[in-house]
Amino acid sequence: MGRLNNSELLYPLFVTWPSGGIQSYIYQRVNYNQGDYDSNFKRWASPLYFLTDAVESVVRAPVAWAESISWFQLGQDNDVKTIGDEIGCVKSRPAYSCVTLRGRDDRPNSDEIWYWSPVGIVGRVVTIPVIDAIGQPAWGAMLSRTHIVMRKPFNAHALAQTQGSLDGKGDLWYLFNAISEVINELPEDERPAITIIGHSMGVIVVNQILRNFPDLPYRNIVFMGGATSIRDTLIALGRVTAEKPRPNLRFYNLSLHQVAEANEVDADFFGTLSKGTLLEWVDRMFTTPATFADRTVGKWINAVMAHGDFLDSRLQMSFKRFGLSCAEPLKHGEFDEYEPRPRCAELRTPYWHPSFWVVPEGP
Amino acid sequence: MMCLASCVKPQPGPVTFPVTKERVLRASCDSPYHCAREIEDRDSCDRAVTLAEKASTSVIAINERGSYSPVFFTFSDKCKREPIRQPMPGVNCKDNEGPIAEKFTDCFVEHAKDIMKKVKSPPKGKTYHLLVFIHGGLNTEQPRLERASSTPTEFSAMPASLARLWAG
Numbered sequence: 001m002g003r004l005n006n007s008e009l010l011y012p013l014f015v016t017w018p019s020g021g022i023q024s025y026i027y028q029r030v031n032y033n034q035g036d037y038d039s040n041f042k043r044w045a046s047p048l049y050f051l052t053d054a055v056e057s058v059v060r061a062p063v064a065w066a067e068s069i070s071w072f073q074l075g076q077d078n079d080v081k082t083i084g085d086e087i088g089c090v091k092s093r094p095a096y097s098c099v100t101l102r103g104r105d106d107r108p109n110s111d112e113i114w115y116w117s118p119v120g121i122v123g124r125v126v127t128i129p130v131i132d133a134i135g136q137p138a139w140g141a142m143l144s145r146t147h148i149v150m151r152k153p154f155n156a157h158a159l160a161q162t163q164g165s166l167d168g169k170g171d172l173w174y175l176f177n178a179i180s181e182v183i184n185e186l187p188e189d190e191r192p193a194i195t196i197i198g199h200s201m202g203v204i205v206v207n208q209i210l211r212n213f214p215d216l217p218y219r220n221i222v223f224m225g226g227a228t229s230i231r232d233t234l235i236a237l238g239r240v241t242a243e244k245p246r247p248n249l250r251f252y253n254l255s256l257h258q259v260a261e262a263n264e265v266d267a268d269f270f271g272t273l274s275k276g277t278l279l280e281w282v283d284r285m286f287t288t289p290a291t292f293a294d295r296t297v298g299k300w301i302n303a304v305m306a307h308g309d310f311l312d313s314r315l316q317m318s319f320k321r322f323g324l325s326c327a328e329p330l331k332h333g334e335f336d337e338y339e340p341r342p343r344c345a346e347l348r349t350p351y352w353h354p355s356f357w358v359v360p361e362g363p
Numbered sequence: 364m365m366c367l368a369s370c371v372k373p374q375p376g377p378v379t380f381p382v383t384k385e386r387v388l389r390a391s392c393d394s395p396y397h398c399a400r401e402i403e404d405r406d407s408c409d410r411a412v413t414l415a416e417k418a419s420t421s422v423i424a425i426n427e428r429g430s431y432s433p434v435f436f437t438f439s440d441k442c443k444r445e446p447i448r449q450p451m452p453g454v455n456c457k458d459n460e461g462p463i464a465e466k467f468t469d470c471f472v473e474h475a476k477d478i479m480k481k482v483k484s485p486p487k488g489k490t491y492h493l494l495v496f497i498h499g500g501l502n503t504e505q506p507r508l509e510r511a512s513s514t515p516t517e518f519s520a521m522p523a524s525l526a527r528l529w530a531g
Contacts, residue, residue, distance in 0.1 A: 011482055011491040014511035016424045019500040027427060037428065142500045145427065152429040152464075170429030171471050178475035179493070182483050192482055192491040200499025209495075219492075227500065278500065336498065336510060339389070352494055 011192070012352075015172060017149050019142055019201060025134050028141035029053075035144075037153035057133035064132035068124070068274050071284050076262075080301060084258035088304035088321060096304065097359040099323035106326035106344070107260060114271030123272025131274070132285065139286035146204040150212060172205070176213045183217060193219040193248075197352060199335050200278060203298065204228045207236035214239040222252045222357055224335035226298035227282055229289075230306045233297045234313070241314040250316045252357040255300035257322055260330050277332035320359055375430040375467040377451055380418075380508045381437045382411040390414050390513030408442035415447040418512035420478055422449075430464050431471035434508065450474045 018024075030046040033039030042049075057064075089098035114120050144153070149172040169177075183191050194216055198206035203226035210221070218240065226233065237251060255261070256277065264277045276284070279296045289295045293309060295302045300321045310317060322328040326344035329335045338350035349356045384407045402410060415436035424432040433449035450456035450473065452466040459469045482491045498507055 007489055008492045009485060009489050010494050012421045012494045012496065013478070014422050015495065015497045016422065016502075016504075016507045016511050017497070018425070018427050018504070019498070019507070020503040021501045023503070148427070148429040149425045150429070170425065171431040171468055172423070172425055172429070174468065174472050175423060175475045178472065178479050179482075182479040186483065190490060192485075192493050194493045194495060196495045196497075198497045198499075202497030202499050205497045225499070333499075333501075336496075352496070 008193075013175075015149070015175075015202075015205070017172075017205065018145055021138050021142070024141035024145065025138035028137040028144075032141060032144060032153070035154050053133045053137070057129040060132055061129035064129040065125070067132075067284070068128045071280070072275055080258050080262060083301050083304055084321070088300060093307060095310070095317045096307070096319045096321075098321040099325075099328065099359050101257075101323050105259075105324040107263075107324060107330050108267070111265035111267050111271070114267055115265045115275065117271060120271030123270065124274060127269075127272050128274055131281075135281065136286050139282065142201060143204070146201055147208065149205055150208045172209075173212060176209055176216070180213055180216060191217050193217050195220040195222065195352070197222040197224065198226065199224045199351070200298070200332065201227045204232070207232050210236040211239050215243065218246070218249050220250055220252065220354075220357070222254070222351075223298060224254045224351060225256065225277070225279060225329075225332050226253065227279060227296050228298075229294045230297045230302060230309060231291075231293040234293075234309055237313055237315055245314055247316075250318065251313075253297060253303055253317070253319045254335065254357060255298055255303055255319070255321050256329060256332065257324050258300045260322075260324060261299055261301075261332070264331050279332060318358060320357065375426060375428070375432065375464050377433045377435050377448070378424055378504060378508065379435045379437055379446075380505070380512065381439075382415050382512075383439065384411070386509055386513065387411050387414055389509070408438065408444065411438055411442060412444060412447070414512060419447050419449055420481065422508065422511045424508065428464065430467050431474070433467075433470070436512075 029049045030043055031038065033042040085098075088096055090096075148170055150170045151173070152168050152170050154168075179194075196206055196209065196218060197220075198204075203223045206221070206223070207228050210218075221237070221240075223233070240246065240249070256264075261277050262280060263275050264280075265271055265275060266273050274281070279299045283289065283295045283299065283302075287294070292302075292305060297303060297306070303319050324330065325346065326341050327346035327348055329337070336351050338348050340347055384402060384404075387407055387410045388402050415438075419434065419436060422434055424434050426432045433451040433454075435449070436447040438444040438446065448455055450470045452458045452463075452470050456470040456473065459466050461469075482493065485491045496511075498510060502510075
């Protein structure tokens with residue numbers, strides 16, 4: 001808890017949920033069946049699923065390689081540059097703002113070196129079909145977990161034995177219920193304001209909180225590289241403003257630079273994974289967006305294209321695109337990093353600091 | 364593949380978070396722009412305890428079934444300190460009747476109420492501003508607990524213009 005201004009002190013609440021990738025994939029294959037939990041069928045049939053995934057990765061390999069090449073081309077596309085820079089960063093859209101590059105691109109050269117190295121190229125020949133086969137179930141399991149925090153999974157076996165929590169609320173729901181109860185007891189001028197920040201898939205959880213508890217005194221809603229869809233975001237924000245106008249509430253949507261988004265290389269894996277952030281993978285590989293509004297809100301290109309969808313919102317909104325300096329997030333996983341970056345002379349601003357959410361005014 | 368057994372039937376239970384010297388060091392950013400480079404050995408236990416005390420009322424861990432997982436903050440043998448434990452049925456929370464998941468939920472509801480009691484009673488003349496953070500996917504247990512436990516929240520150096528922005 002730290003001093004904030006003369007009358008406010010910050011009280012942090014950090015919610016962690018099980019989001020490991022490999023663990024999610026195994027969980028999906030041995031435990032979870034069409035919304036039912038502890039599925040006996042799935043438990044015994046899981047070897048068949050693992051085997052099928054292995055076969056699928058081989059059979060679909062040519063498609064996976066071809067798609068990967070097309071996505072790579074998409075990342076280099078002139079349209080991306082035009083939408084990202086010339087449409088997204090113009091003054092006629094006051095809610096949209098971009099950190100100017102001033103010729104800087106501090107992304108590490110080693111990423112590209114690894115990516116085009118023999119290790120990277122041969123590695124991708126193997127990993128691309130494997131991720132094509134197992135990525136979707138892993139994503140499905142992680143997605144179900146973002147819902148399970150608010151609504152415990154249906155458990156047919158427990159229900160049949162009339163045991164287990166039948167009201168079905170996840171424990172995060174109880175936390176926000178406790179917050180809601182206390183806030184409602186307080187006079188309006190003593191109610192604690194709420195700043196809620198989600199990173200990547202955490203934004204999916206945030207949207208659920210907003211939908212379930214729309215009346216809480218939110219002051220700032222901050223999405224950092226949100227992996228939720230534009231459609232879900234519009235619904236959740238619409239719920240918050242449905243009952244009454246919220247003049248003190250601001251919504252901030254933060255995105256990486258579109259070049260960093262499309263060309264991210266995970267150096268921890270020596271360039272052996274396909275290029276692009278998790279959001280790129282979600283839009284291209286893990287989901288099949290029915291319309292544009294089903295793409296992720298955290299990608300700058302998507303946020304720019306969704307300009308018209310957000311026009312009807314009754315909220316004050318701010319869409320920010322970061323630049324490519326080492327003082328800013330250069331990769332999807334870096335939004336919540338704030339420690340000094342090695343070999344970077346500038347310091348990073350922590351994600352909970354308001355100056356992180358807006359573009360600083362030029363000199 | 365390590366989780367295969369626990370993935371089959373994960374039950375509510377505690378997670379352990381060792382508060383090591385390295386973790387205390389990483390959590391040592393007292394203002395947005397300053398992080399310590401080294402911590403004296405004689406200070407590290409006290410700082411570990413301070414970190415754990417603060418984090419124990421701030422970190423909320425939820426498991427695969429949507430149930431609360433109490434976090435047990437443990438210290439090195441050198442510190443000779445008992446772990447700081449979030450409430451857990453049968454350990455430091457009433458062990459109600461019923462299925463285990465409901466016991467954990469009951470315990471968590473009390474824990475959440477206790478947290479909110481603190482939020483309801485700020486120092487005189489002040490109000491609390493709740494900062495809720497929810498991390499992203501592809502995070503394994505210890506790194507996500509480390510990030511949640513170590514994020515500093517001191518703003519003594521915040522310029523007035525930013526404070527106004529924050530305050531809306």
